[in-house]
Amino acid sequence: MLDQSTRKQIIALINEQVVPAVGCTEPMAVALCTARATELLQHRPEKIKVWLSANMLKNAMGVGIPGTGMIGLPIAVALGAIVGKSEYQLEVIKDLTPETLEEGKAYIANPDHICIQLKEHISEKLYIEVTCEADGDKATAIIAGSHTHFVYEERNGEVLLDKRGQTAEDNEGKVLKLDMKTVWEFATTTPLDEIRFILKARDYNIRAAEESKKGNYGHCLGKTIDRPLSHGIFGNTIFCHIISETALACDARMGGAMIPVMSNSGSGNQGICATNPVAVYAKENENTEEELIRALTLSHLTAIYIKQSLGTLSALCGCVVASIGSSCGIVYLMGGDYNRVCYAIQNMIANLTGMICDGAKPSCSIKICSGVSSALLSALLSMSGHHVTSAEGIIDDNVDKSIHNLTSIGRESMCPTDEKVLDIMTHKGC
Numbered sequence: 001m002l003d004q005s006t007r008k009q010i011i012a013l014i015n016e017q018v019v020p021a022v023g024c025t026e027p028m029a030v031a032l033c034t035a036r037a038t039e040l041l042q043h044r045p046e047k048i049k050v051w052l053s054a055n056m057l058k059n060a061m062g063v064g065i066p067g068t069g070m071i072g073l074p075i076a077v078a079l080g081a082i083v084g085k086s087e088y089q090l091e092v093i094k095d096l097t098p099e100t101l102e103e104g105k106a107y108i109a110n111p112d113h114i115c116i117q118l119k120e121h122i123s124e125k126l127y128i129e130v131t132c133e134a135d136g137d138k139a140t141a142i143i144a145g146s147h148t149h150f151v152y153e154e155r156n157g158e159v160l161l162d163k164r165g166q167t168a169e170d171n172e173g174k175v176l177k178l179d180m181k182t183v184w185e186f187a188t189t190t191p192l193d194e195i196r197f198i199l200k201a202r203d204y205n206i207r208a209a210e211e212s213k214k215g216n217y218g219h220c221l222g223k224t225i226d227r228p229l230s231h232g233i234f235g236n237t238i239f240c241h242i243i244s245e246t247a248l249a250c251d252a253r254m255g256g257a258m259i260p261v262m263s264n265s266g267s268g269n270q271g272i273c274a275t276n277p278v279a280v281y282a283k284e285n286e287n288t289e290e291e292l293i294r295a296l297t298l299s300h301l302t303a304i305y306i307k308q309s310l311g312t313l314s315a316l317c318g319c320v321v322a323s324i325g326s327s328c329g330i331v332y333l334m335g336g337d338y339n340r341v342c343y344a345i346q347n348m349i350a351n352l353t354g355m356i357c358d359g360a361k362p363s364c365s366i367k368i369c370s371g372v373s374s375a376l377l378s379a380l381l382s383m384s385g386h387h388v389t390s391a392e393g394i395i396d397d398n399v400d401k402s403i404h405n406l407t408s409i410g411r412e413s414m415c416p417t418d419e420k421v422l423d424i425m426t427h428k429g430c
Contacts (some may be wrong), residue, residue: 001189002182009176010186010301011194017304018201020269021090022317023066024254024360026059026417027076028129029147029266032092034077035084035223040139040155045081045132047112052121053127055313057268058422062361064256066219067096068104071256077114078104080134091100091260092214126266130179146312147266162419178305180345180399184338198296199289204262205275209248217255218362221369223247228422238284248371250365264300264322265307269364273322274299277372287333298341300330315418316410317355319364323371325350331378338430342399348374349406350388350395357415358421 002010021028038045050073050093052060065076076093083094083100107113119127126288128143129152140165142152153161186427187195212222234240249272252259263271278299282292301326310316327344338346351374355367381387390397396403 002185002408005191006182009184011378012177013176013304014195014198014297014301015342017265017307018198018205018300019090019263020260021268021271022064022092022094022258022260023256023268024059024320025090025147025266026056026088026094027063027065027073027266029126029143030056030073031076031080031084032089032148033130033141033143033150034080035092036086036134036140036150036153037132037141038081038084039162040141040153041132041134041137042139043134046134047132048077049131049133050077050079050112050114051127053119053122053124053313053336054422055125055418056128056255057116057118057349058358058425059216059313059360060201060416061425062359063254064362066093066256067258068101068256070105073116074108074114076192077116077130077218078107079258080201084108090263094258094260095387097260120196125311128184131301142357147209147385167182174324175308178300178301178308180342180403181338183298183301183305184341187294187301188332192290192293195293195297200295201262201271201275201296201300202292205249205272206279208243208261208272209245209256209276210253212248212252212257213255213261214246214312215252215255217257218251218365220251221365222246224250229376238281239373241284241374242277242280243369245273245280247365247369249276250368251362254360254362254364256393261324264303264325265318266312267318269368270303270318270322272298273319273368274303274325274329277323277326277375278333281330282297282333287335288383290337291333295329295332298332299325301325302328302345307409308393310406310410314415315357315409315421316406317357317367317371319368319414320348320352320355321407322353323368323375326372327375327378330375331382334379334381334383336379340382343385343387344375344378345399346389346395347378347381349402350393351378353394353406353409354414356417356421359425 131140139155144151151163261268307323396402
């Protein structure tokens, strides 16, 4: 068992990275930053200027905004100013009402109210700068490094906060550095009462799937998988149920439902993908509550570990990271040991590396289904003793090196891909 000090650090890390969120985290982070700038201004802004990093712009362009039936940043910005409260963090607009929605629509009807631009010449993948103006007053708030990390606040020329040289990514040295063995030992040996809180992820994300059944969100992938035609193809199986429950939650989130989910590393989709496959498998396989708690912990902490070297935002689709976590959790529920978990990781990296992120949008549920399908296949292969070896592709005998091979490709080598994706997205006819 890990010592108590190390366990406390990891628990704090999980509590920091696994948090509730309403809607896609990128537009909600922009709404959060707008809400804070408005609070600093102390009255409703007449003009809002927003500057975003390329990755933020990419992930916020095409996704539904909760409770609005609308897509894109302008309404998120408007609602951040009108109804947003920074104390709610990524649930910033949860006080939205039909009346305030109409106010938001009226606000964006005037093209002079909101200006959104790409922030040039910055190194941060995650950067949001919002300036609000009204009646001669001016206030600015900046988020960088992670979705809720404010690094700068100013009102009428008076600097109230300045941590621009100390973003979350710059402070990596202060965060406990994980490796896969530590992740495994923590998940499998920590006293149960210390990690029981992870069941909240199950409660949030399975509830989101159930709520999704009441509407028609996104591309309705979760509902499609659960229909008789799909059962005729895939069978009414654990596989089918896992895919459906995961896609349902993603459909609702990307479709703009006012349904909170438990996110992981700043992504609701990653939180869903790290949770629902594990929770559904445990229920159908009749695993104990302890086994579920430890499997969920293993899944979420594996995703957090991979994101430590990948970064909050990258050119690599987040479902790759979260699906690796869920594959590990499912292997544990199948009775697999540490070696089998490592086998599953090797299989996942050999398969999904290179899946691009082309922004948050309803079709993310299709990618998530690809990731979860691979997670189940990789788990089954590992339990049969089969795994991709170091003679093949980017896989190394050392599982941590394989993980870092994956993240170096996503963080460094895919940067030109990221630029091309954004160029395509911003020059389409629509």
